[in-house]
Amino acid sequence: MPHAPAPSLEDIQAAQVRLRGHVHRTPVLTSSALNALTGAQLHFKCENLQRSGSFKARGAHNAVLALTDAEAARGVATHSSGNHGAALALAARTRGIPAHIVVPRNAPQAKLDNIRRYGGLLHLCEPTQQAREAAVAAVITANGARLVHPYDDPVVQAGQGTCALELLQDVEDLDLLLAPLGGGGLIGGSAVAAKSVRPGIRVVGVEPEGAADAVQSVAHGVITPVMKPASVADGLLATIKPSTFELIRTRVDAVVTVPDAAILRAQRLVWEILKLVIEPSSAVPLAALLEARVEARAAQVGIILTGGNVDFSACAARPKRSAPP
Amino acid sequence: MPHAPAPSLEDIQAAQVRLRGHVHRTPVLTSSALNALTGAQLHFKCENLQRSGSFKARGAHNAVLALTDAEAARGVATHSSGNHGAALALAARTRGIPAHIVVPRNAPQAKLDNIRRYGGLLHLCEPTQQAREAAVAAVITANGARLVHPYDDPVVQAGQGTCALELLQDVEDLDLLLAPLGGGGLIGGSAVAAKSVRPGIRVVGVEPEGAADAVQSVAHGVITPVMKPASVADGLLATIKPSTFELIRTRVDAVVTVPDAAILRAQRLVWEILKLVIEPSSAVPLAALLEARVEARAAQVGIILTGGNVDFSACAARPKRSAPP
Numbered sequence: 001m002p003h004a005p006a007p008s009l010e011d012i013q014a015a016q017v018r019l020r021g022h023v024h025r026t027p028v029l030t031s032s033a034l035n036a037l038t039g040a041q042l043h044f045k046c047e048n049l050q051r052s053g054s055f056k057a058r059g060a061h062n063a064v065l066a067l068t069d070a071e072a073a074r075g076v077a078t079h080s081s082g083n084h085g086a087a088l089a090l091a092a093r094t095r096g097i098p099a100h101i102v103v104p105r106n107a108p109q110a111k112l113d114n115i116r117r118y119g120g121l122l123h124l125c126e127p128t129q130q131a132r133e134a135a136v137a138a139v140i141t142a143n144g145a146r147l148v149h150p151y152d153d154p155v156v157q158a159g160q161g162t163c164a165l166e167l168l169q170d171v172e173d174l175d176l177l178l179a180p181l182g183g184g185g186l187i188g189g190s191a192v193a194a195k196s197v198r199p200g201i202r203v204v205g206v207e208p209e210g211a212a213d214a215v216q217s218v219a220h221g222v223i224t225p226v227m228k229p230a231s232v233a234d235g236l237l238a239t240i241k242p243s244t245f246e247l248i249r250t251r252v253d254a255v256v257t258v259p260d261a262a263i264l265r266a267q268r269l270v271w272e273i274l275k276l277v278i279e280p281s282s283a284v285p286l287a288a289l290l291e292a293r294v295e296a297r298a299a300q301v302g303i304i305l306t307g308g309n310v311d312f313s314a315c316a317a318r319p320k321r322s323a324p325p
Numbered sequence: 326m327p328h329a330p331a332p333s334l335e336d337i338q339a340a341q342v343r344l345r346g347h348v349h350r351t352p353v354l355t356s357s358a359l360n361a362l363t364g365a366q367l368h369f370k371c372e373n374l375q376r377s378g379s380f381k382a383r384g385a386h387n388a389v390l391a392l393t394d395a396e397a398a399r400g401v402a403t404h405s406s407g408n409h410g411a412a413l414a415l416a417a418r419t420r421g422i423p424a425h426i427v428v429p430r431n432a433p434q435a436k437l438d439n440i441r442r443y444g445g446l447l448h449l450c451e452p453t454q455q456a457r458e459a460a461v462a463a464v465i466t467a468n469g470a471r472l473v474h475p476y477d478d479p480v481v482q483a484g485q486g487t488c489a490l491e492l493l494q495d496v497e498d499l500d501l502l503l504a505p506l507g508g509g510g511l512i513g514g515s516a517v518a519a520k521s522v523r524p525g526i527r528v529v530g531v532e533p534e535g536a537a538d539a540v541q542s543v544a545h546g547v548i549t550p551v552m553k554p555a556s557v558a559d560g561l562l563a564t565i566k567p568s569t570f571e572l573i574r575t576r577v578d579a580v581v582t583v584p585d586a587a588i589l590r591a592q593r594l595v596w597e598i599l600k601l602v603i604e605p606s607s608a609v610p611l612a613a614l615l616e617a618r619v620e621a622r623a624a625q626v627g628i629i630l631t632g633g634n635v636d637f638s639a640c641a642a643r644p645k646r647s648a649p650p
Contacts, residue, residue, distance in 0.1 A: 027352040029374060033442065048600045049354060110597070117358065268637060272435070275373045275602040275633030308600030312593060 004243050007158035007189060009196035012165055015062045015158045022061045022094060023051050026163075028170050033273050038289045040296040043174065044270075045167045048278045048308030053114060054235075055163050055186060055306050056087035056150070062159030063148045064091035072097045077145040079103070079125075079132040082111025083235060083307050084150040089120025100145050102135040104128075108234070110311040151185025152241040161189025167302050168197050175299040178285035180306050181205035181214050181255060182236035184244025190304065191251035204294050205248065205255045206284040208233045208263060214240050214248055214255045232260045235281035235307065256294055262287040270305070277308045329568050332483035332514060334521035337490055340387045340483045347386045347419060348376050351488075353495050358598050363614045365621040368499065369595075370492040373603045373633030378439060379560075380488050380511060380631050381412035381475070387484030388473045389416035397422050402470040404428070404450075404457040407436025408560060408632050409475040414445025425470050427460040429453075433559070435636040476510025477566040486514025492627050493522050500624040503610035505631050506530035506539050506580060507561035509569025515629065516576035529619050530573065530580040531609040533558045533588060539565050539573055539580045557585045560606035560632065581619055587612040595630070602633045 026046045034042050047055035064076060075098035078088050085101040092099035101120040103112060104127035115122055125135040140147060149156065163186070164177060177194050181187045187205040194201050207214055208231035216224040223245050229237040240248065248255065258266075263280050266287035270278050282305045288294050289301070351371045359367050372380035389401060400423035403413050410426035417424035426445040428437060429452035440447055450460040465472060474481065488511070489502060502519050506512045512530040519526050532539055533556035541549040548570050554562040565573065573580065585605075592608035594615075595601055607630045613619050614626070 032376075051357075053600060271602050272635075272637055275378060277596050277600040277602055310597075312597055 004154045006243070006247055007154045007161060007192055009192060011154065011158040012161040012189065012193045015058070016162045016165055018065050019058060019061055019159065019162060022065065023057045024049065025166060026050050028167060029274060029276070031273055034269065034286070037269070038296065040289065040299050040301045043167065043171045043300065043302050044274065045163060045302060045304045046276060047163060048276055048282060048305050052083070052087040052090045052118065053307055053309040054083040054087065055160060055304065056084045057090060058162050059156035059159035059185060060084060060087035060091040060148065061094070063153065063155045064088070064095055064097070066155055067146065071146055074144040074146065075100060076148045077102070077136055077139045077143070078148050078150060079136045080150050082107050082114070083309055085120060086111065086114035086118055086309070088148055089115050089118035093119045098143070098145070100139045100143060102132055102139060104132065108311040109313055110309055114309055150238065151183035152243050154243065157185045157189040157243070157247070159189070160186045161193040163304055164190035164193040164302070165197065167304070168194060171300065171302060173300050174198065174201055174302045176202045176204065176294070176296055177302045178204050178206060178288065178294065179304040180233070180236055180281050180284045181207040182281070183238035184214065184240040184248055186304065186306065187252055188244045188247030191247060195251055202253045203251065205252050206288045206293070207255060207257055208236055208284060209257045209259045211237050212257045215257055217245055218248065218255055231263070233263055233281040233284055235279060236284065256288050258284055258287040258291055258293060262291045266290055276305065277310055278305050279307050279310050282306045282308070329479045331568070331572055332479045332486060332517055334517060336479065336483040337486035337514065337518045340383070341487045341490055343390050344383060344386055344484065344487060347390065348382045349374065350491060351375050353492060354599060354601070356598055359594065359611070362594070363621065365614065365624050365626045368492065368496045368625065368627050369599065370488060370627060370629045371601060372488060373601055373607060373630050377408070377412040377415045377443065378632055378634040379408040379412065380485060380629065381409045382415060383487050384481035384484035384510060385409060385412035385416040385473060386419070388478065388480045389413070389420055389422070391480055392471065396471055399469040399471065400425060401473045402427070402461055402464045402468070403473050403475060404461045405475050407432050407439070408634055410445060411436065411439035411443055411634070413473055414440050414443035418444045423468070423470070425464045425468060427457055427464060429457065433636040434638055435634055439634055475563065476508035477568050479568065482510050482514040482568070482572070484514070485511045486518040488629055489515035489518040489627070490522065492629070493519060496625065496627060498625050499523065499526055499627045501527045501529065501619070501621055502627040503529050503531060503613065503619065504629040505558070505561055505606050505609045506532040507606070508563035509539065509565040509573055511629065511631065512577055513569045513572030516572060520576055527578045528576065530577050531613045531618070532580060532582055533561055533609060534582045534584050536562050537582045540582055542570055543573065543580055556588070558588055558606040558609055560604060561609065581613050583609050583612040583616055583618060587616045591615055601630065602635055603630050604632050604635050607631045607633070
């Protein structure tokens with residue numbers, strides 16, 4: 001089955017116009033301390049400060065705002081480990097339409113709260129791919145809702161690509177762009193945007209060692225899922241699809257992996273030094289630099305910090321002073 | 326003894342020019358979720374993202390950069406519970422001069438690390454006001470260093486005032502400006518800047534209930550220290566001085582207090598919703614809104630988030646997933 005065509009630069013530019021006033025133009029931060037640690041000039045695009053707490057707001061809004069009124073009236077639906085679900089709920093609320101969100105029962109509480117906060121209609125299911133797809137199919141059949149896939153959709157990919165487009169508008173001389181790689185929608189859209197406006201830029205995706213389906217797939221030339229993906233970076237466990245595999249093969253220069261321990265170290269550095277709350281999935285690109293999995297010495301490096309939805313209730317300790325709340 | 330003259334708007338504007346390229350122009354963030362919780366339109370000036378992790382970088386750089394070469398050569402000195410010390414160390418390093426920082430032995434580890442990271446020369450002392458002042462005097466006698474007081478200095482106050490000036494340049498129609506109140510340097514400089522460029526604005530300082538010397542002093546018409554100040558907001562325990570008391574009496578519309586429990590609640594909301602790491606001292610203005618200590622309904626409200634230097638080592642729990650590192 002042929003997959004949907006890749007988004008073009010024009011699609012991403014159109015998304016940027018469509019998203020104006022609906023999502024934040026997030027700041028780009030720098031840190032001399034983190035530059036010193038990595039030997040590169042780092043530019044952090046802060047999508048943890050994005051509406052709904054992650055870059056997923058871009059793709060979700062682009063998809064919802066592109067619907068005709070007749071399509072929109074029947075609502076939208078998706079399955080999501082969390083961030084895309086919250087983003088779609090927010091986008092649907094903006095348009096005054098229902099959002100049906102299928103979520104595995106074991107998703108972090110903070111992510112479920114986020115979806116509820118934006119008025120999403122939660123449908124809990126068993127935490128298997130099969131159960132999720134069956135539950136979404138049932139919701140779509142019952143309501144006539146439109147599926148907005150988290151990443152296997154060129155409209156969603158174009159929305160995610162606006163993040164890299166903005167970053168390159170703010171920092172024109174990037175040599176290297178690093179982004180986390182889960183299902184591949186962000187790296188795919190980012191690569192189209194970045195290579196179009198700055199052809200010489202290197203684009204590298206980073207995934208956890210425990211969910212290295214993209215690395216395996218590139219090596220084998222065919223999509224090669226990881227059977228039981230596991231990582232602290234719980235937003236990066238999805239498997240790439242033909243549409244994102246094609247973008248990765250043709251537009252992304254390399255995919256590298258990092259171990260969980262490095263992800264947690266990088267996350268802590270961002271909290272301590274950048275003063276930003278990020279979830280583990282956001283920390284994988286910095287982890288790749290700290291572990292020297294990517295050559296970046298003296299380079300201008302863009303890093304997408306993808307999200308900040310963290311479950312604070314999991315931090316049991318109530319410290320005495322000056323410590324995390 | 327007459328105290329130093331208050332900084333003027335011109336002093337603050339000159340500081341803004343002097344600081345360019347040395348401190349960040351920090352972003353201003355908004356959150357529809359926090360607006361809904363408070364019934365106001367909140368604009369957060371993110372000084373936790375400032376160099377050295379707090380707004381103190383402004384006053385310290387302004388003081389260091391204003392020294393003549395001959396003055397600068399002998400170095401600078403201060404006593405500080407942490408943030409001003411780190412900021413002064415950073416400013417001194419910029420100019421290539423020594424910074425002698427007297428710090429009480431019980432200061433949080435993260436704050437000591439911050440000072441060392443910037444090359445400050447640490448002088449540990451007992452945690453009493455008397456011991457701190459004696460230690461600073463000894464350092465100054467021994468080295469000929471110039472004292473840069475954390476707040477009792479119009480050059481430092483002018484530097485801190487640049488923060489409110491920037492905020493009002495970015496958000497012109499503020500009705501109300503809220504800032505934490507410790508020694509009074511930030512609220513003093515902020516009030517001069519804000520009232521000068523927007524005469525109708527209300528400026529309100531917020532202090533912890535356990536360190537309410539400014540509220541007491543305003544009530545009694547004379548500086549009235551709290552004998553044993555105590556609060557989770559450990560950056561706000563200092564006592565106001567004649568120079569800052571004068572600014573508070575003449576330029577600040579009100580000073581209100583908040584309990585520690587409300588401070589911790591507000592801090593957690595900022596971590597969870599704004600995705601910003603802030604220290605408890607930064608959370609007092611939002612706490613005042615949530616506790617209805619300030620009338621702000623439907624108002625455009627500027628809030629200075631003053632710093633993000635948090636001691637993560639105090640958080641003993643190593644959570645399983647998606648939780649603070």
